[in-house]
Amino acid sequence: MRFIHAADVHLDSPLYGLSAYPDAPAELLRNATRRAFERLVDRAIDEQVDFMVIAGDLYDGNWRDHNTGIFFCKEMGRLKKAGIKVFVLYGNHDAENEMTKRLLMPDNVTAFSASKPQTCLLDDLKVALHGHSFKVKATTANLVPAYPQPVPGYFNIGVLHTGLGGYGVHLNYAPCSIDELHAKGYDYWALGHVHDFKVWEGSATIVFPGNLQGRNIREQGAKGAVLVTVEDGRVDVQQVLVDVLRWQEVRVDAAPCATLEDVIAATARALDDIVQAAAGKPHAVRLVLHGRSAAHGTLFGSEARLRAEVLATIAAIGNEHLWLEKVGVETAPLASEQEMGERHDAIADLHALLQEAQHDPDLLQQLQQEFAPFLAKLPHELFAQSPELQALREGRFSELVGTVSPGLLAYLAEA
Numbered sequence: 001m002r003f004i005h006a007a008d009v010h011l012d013s014p015l016y017g018l019s020a021y022p023d024a025p026a027e028l029l030r031n032a033t034r035r036a037f038e039r040l041v042d043r044a045i046d047e048q049v050d051f052m053v054i055a056g057d058l059y060d061g062n063w064r065d066h067n068t069g070i071f072f073c074k075e076m077g078r079l080k081k082a083g084i085k086v087f088v089l090y091g092n093h094d095a096e097n098e099m100t101k102r103l104l105m106p107d108n109v110t111a112f113s114a115s116k117p118q119t120c121l122l123d124d125l126k127v128a129l130h131g132h133s134f135k136v137k138a139t140t141a142n143l144v145p146a147y148p149q150p151v152p153g154y155f156n157i158g159v160l161h162t163g164l165g166g167y168g169v170h171l172n173y174a175p176c177s178i179d180e181l182h183a184k185g186y187d188y189w190a191l192g193h194v195h196d197f198k199v200w201e202g203s204a205t206i207v208f209p210g211n212l213q214g215r216n217i218r219e220q221g222a223k224g225a226v227l228v229t230v231e232d233g234r235v236d237v238q239q240v241l242v243d244v245l246r247w248q249e250v251r252v253d254a255a256p257c258a259t260l261e262d263v264i265a266a267t268a269r270a271l272d273d274i275v276q277a278a279a280g281k282p283h284a285v286r287l288v289l290h291g292r293s294a295a296h297g298t299l300f301g302s303e304a305r306l307r308a309e310v311l312a313t314i315a316a317i318g319n320e321h322l323w324l325e326k327v328g329v330e331t332a333p334l335a336s337e338q339e340m341g342e343r344h345d346a347i348a349d350l351h352a353l354l355q356e357a358q359h360d361p362d363l364l365q366q367l368q369q370e371f372a373p374f375l376a377k378l379p380h381e382l383f384a385q386s387p388e389l390q391a392l393r394e395g396r397f398s399e400l401v402g403t404v405s406p407g408l409l410a411y412l413a414e415a
Contacts, residue, residue: 001125001155004044004240006225007055007192008091008211009037012068015245016216017325018284028282032244034071036213039242040225041075045082047227050125052084055192055209056091056134056161073106080108087112087120090133091161091173091192112159117147121154130186131159134173144176147184155230156186158204161193181206188228188235195219197226197239205235214247217286217325222246245282247325250274254331255291260298260306263289268313275322282321288328296331303327 015029028035044052059068079086088105089112105111112118112131120129128151132143143160150156158181163172173193181189182203189206197210209226211219223243229236252270257263267287274283287310289299299306307327314322 001127001230002047002049003228004040004047004049004052004225005055005190005207005209005228006040006052006212007161007190007209008057008195009033009054010057010060010211010213010215011037011072013060013215015213015284018323028245033213033215035244036223036242037072037075039244040212040240041078043227043240043242044079044084048082049084049227051122051127052079052086053129053157053159053190054086054088055159055190056089057192057211058088058090076106076109080106084108085110085122087129087131087159089131089159089161089192090114117143119148119151121151126154127157128154129157129159134161139173141174142176142180143174144180144184150185150187155188158184158186158189160189160191162191163193164191164208178202178206187230195223197222197224199237205237207237209239213243214245217247217249217284220247220249245284246278247284247286248274249286249288251288251290253291254289254293254295254299256293258294260295260302260309263293263295263299263306264309264313267310268317271310271313271322272317275317278321280321282323284323284325286325286328288330290330292332292334294334296333299329299331303329 011033013033015032018029058072076086086109088109110120112120112133114133114135117130117132120131121127122129130147132147143162144158147158147160160174160176160181162174162176165172165175165177178200184204186204189204191206191208194208195211196208198208200206205228207226207228210223212223212225214220214223222239222241223246224239224241227238227240229238250270252263252266254263254266257266267289271285271287274285293299306329307324310324310327314324
């Protein structure tokens, strides 16, 4: 018996971090989650699986566009023609979605009840699936105790959308523990909600398949579902990768670099390595420069030029499969703060002034007043993309002065 276990499809959810850039792959970004889901359905048909399980968050929030639901019905129709049943459990995003409540699914699709736990039997396969959909988004009760007892003589699958006691970085909806899941007596737990692939072995096989398609830089790496094969009581879990664009943070050590040109050369080598390893898979990369470097002062205030240089490097490599999400600078000067303070020149005097500025309430208040009109005019999405802007909006000026000071001092010391 074989089945596909998927979760966190988030159909038509946008990909964040690239759409504002003129060279961004607009069509790919707009339809990435659909293409990933189509590839999953293709794989299910090719593998001739017995059924498919979707463990929550099929949709993505309270959207009114029924075209998303119509697309899903079309893909379910393809599975119906192939004789593949589908069992859908609704998660926190589905619970607030109008399409979940209104669209009728094809008859090969069974949605688990949100009123109480429900058991679906596949007698020809001796399989019992148990699930309880979310009725409301903020489902914070432990749902596991109310799940039915396992059906004797059947392969029992528990379908659950859960934060698993705070595992990962996701909100702890429907909290429970690994020990509770093992104790239930099921053979397999098809989990959803956490967007990373993870398997726990034991009396039950417990699996987060991850989401089908990474949507931003926080969802890095290969994405997809799992193909589960059950034979003679043994459970084999194989990852099925269906993502169409992959996100990756690329860290470049700037310690050996003395100039901006050296930094760009090191960056070009790192990006070329990504292209070679990608084997044609499109990648969106966040470039992060780090390390104590003689080029730290040169990089200070040169973010715009640095980004332009990196984009030019990508264009030279060939940007059909590589796009830049962001450039981050986390380098540090070669000289420590103590060494800067021990100098007997204007740099040491400026160092002392900047240290005092971090604790000068009048100066910090003045900075906040002067920045307020500027911050009020900025689009909301920019704050999510820039920790510095977010710090300004929250009034953390002392922290920003401390962050900027080393770069400013290194820049002036090298001038």
